[in-house]
Amino acid sequence: MSVSIFDSFLTTPGMIAVFDDAAIVQGMFRFEQSLAAAQAAEGLIPAAAARAIAGVCNAQLYDIPALIAASRRAGSLAIPLVKELTKTVALYDKDSAAFVHWGSTSQDVVDTALVLATREALKLIDDGLAQLSASLLSLAEAHVDTPVLARTLMQPAQVTSFGWKVLGWTAPLLRARERLRDAAGRALQLQLGGAVGTLAVMGEHGDAVARRLADDLGLKVADAPWHTQRDEWVRLGLEVAVLTGSLGKIATDLSLMAQGEVGELAEPSGNGRGGSSAMPHKRNPVSAMIALAAAARTPQHAASLLGAMGQQHERGLGNWQAELAEWPQLFISAHGALQALNDAFAGLTVDTGRMLRNIDALQGLIFAEALSIALAEFIGRPAAHEFVEGLTRRAVAENRHLADLLPEAVLASDSLRGRCDPSTLLALFDPVAAAASARRLAGRQLAALRRQATSFTTESR
Template sequence: MTVSLFDNFLTTREMSAVFDDAAVVQAMFRFEECLARAQAAQGMIPEAAARAIAGVCKAPLYDIGALVHAGRSAGSVAIPLVKELTKTVALYDKEASSFVHWGSTSQDVIDTAMVLVTREALELLDAGLAQLTAALLALAERHIDTPVLARTLMQPAQVSSFGFKLAGWAAPLVRARLRLRDTAARSLQLQLGGAVGTLSAMGAQGRAVAAHMADELGLACPASNWHTQRDEWVRLGLEVAVLTGSLGKIATDLALMAQGEIGELAEPSGVGKGGSSAMPHKRNPVGAMTALAAAARSPHAAAALLGTMGQQHERGLGNWQAELAEWPGLFLSAHGALAALNEAIGGLQVDPARMRANIDALGGLVFAEAVAGYLAGFIGRPAAHTMLETLSRVAVESGRHLADVVSDAIDADPVLRNQVDLAHWQSLFHPVAAAAPGAAAARALLGHLHDIQRKDETT
């Protein structure tokens, strides 16, 4: 697979290598090798033929570029691959060459090869997810009691716990790991159906051959072929797209909190990292940028997979080929985003003092709901809400702290002046106290996530 300069910028060498042309071709040869061995085990072909075929199922023996080029004219790279394999086997054993690819079809070879390389791709994603999740959970534990502004509709809302925000970032990643494994268990299947999916050329031995191959390849053996029944396979691709969307959510928040005007977070710095070609002072969040780019691309690839599902009869014309072309991009983007965020979160610089300063700069307005909730016990919720709406406007217009404005209003109200606990309502303006519900929610969520991980480890 040829990866462009700009694709390379948004992915990793490791994931590019998984879907490299040579890797996919080798996976196709692996299919042919296992097919021959399984058929020999069932007495369909001679053992010597199986050995002769397996002995030359090695991608470096072939001109991969020529195979790819010939595949364009043939309509499938499997066709020239089988042709060249047959010729190569014939050089050593003429009789054995007649048994190459017996009873199989091009889609069997290609789909199984894609399953094999996708399994490697999923292992990379799983490792990256494990690393990122662990880093986020560790940070969340460290910052459970750190007050931070929660923002809704891009505006300051209330004071929350930064640990709760981090645990919220980690939660969909923990779920993604489980769902990817669960979906992979169903979708990483052998493809073996022959010309129209019935294994007619192999007769009664077809199912036994399939079971032998699946066992040797470490894949699930489906009840039938899935040439044009792509539901389980596409579902796996969609799970990767959802994961990338979750990574994009983390990147969005990180980028916003790293803005100079906010300054609550910063990605790790270093020579040549996040700089600008024009502005020496710039410190760009390149990890977040990479993950956001991946998240922007994935919905289109996911939609393309869904769009290819209406495949005609027993073999798709154009839509299966489109699916094959789209498939690697999902994994390239997801792993690029994971790697970028692992680097960013691994060296993330958290500034609790700036978080506190951003809270203080709002003059107490973010505590208005808590104060209204307290005063509702004396004057009812509607009246308390209206009162704090009015007092918040007064605070903004006068430039005074909301606590001072509320204090004046309580003193002026004989009912409130005689009933309100001064020390209690003033404590509602303390950031650490205001963050307590978020901290409690963080502890509960972290406990839940750790339970999920422990159960996963024991299964």
């Protein structure tokens, strides 16, 4: 698969290589080679034919651009590929050429080749998820006690723990890793059904050939050919799409916290990274940009998979072909976003001082809810709410800190004077104390997520 320079900008060389034209063609040849070997082992074709076929199943021997051009006329890449494979086998053994692609169909070859490529793509994604999750868990642990503004509807809300916020980014990635493995276990299946999914040409040997072929390719034997039953396959693609959405969420928060006016986070810089062609002072969050671009284009690809599921009878007309074209784009986007965020978090700058200054700049207003609840013990909730609401309006009007206005306001209130000590209320304005609830939650979830991350390592052994 050739990609534009703009696709290349948003992904990685590794993922491009997985779905490269030569890689897909070689996957198709691998299918043909393994099919012949399985059929020979079951006595369906001569062993000499299987050896002759195997000897020329090498993509480097063929004009791949010519195969692609011919596929447009033929309606499938498998048709010119099998034709050229047959001709090449005949050059060395004319009799063996008759057994090329015997009993199979074009979709068997293409689908299985894409399954093989997808297995490699998922390995890249799993590795990237392991790296990013580890970085985020370390970052969360280092900042469990760091107060930072929580923001709702794009506005300052209350104080939370930065570590707790980071764990909110991490949990979906670990869930995605688990669900991708589960979905892959169901979807990475051999496709082998012959012309209409019945393996009629192979007769009673069809099941045995399928088992041998699947074992050789390291794939699961499907309960039945899935030529037009695409549910497990599409579910896998949708899990990749959901992952990319989660990466987009991280990138969104990162980009907002890296804005100059906020300045709480910053991506690595230097060596031309994040610079501007016009403004020397710029430090652009390029990793967040790449991940956001990947997330922006993913829903359309996912929707195309769903839209292509209504495939006709035993072979789709147009919708299967549309699915094939959309499939690599999901992985290209996901891995591009993953790598970009791994680059960002490998050298992320966390400005804890700026986080505190941003809290303090709000004149204590974000502690208003806590103050209202504390005062409700003395005068009831409605009265406390009204009292604090008036105090916050005065803080804004006079450009003063809420804590500075509180002692004189309590002394001036007939219902509060002598009933509560203003000095004890001032503890509510401590950002570290305000983050205590988030800190407790973070400590508990951090341990759980570390156990979950470790379980993946154990499973891989």
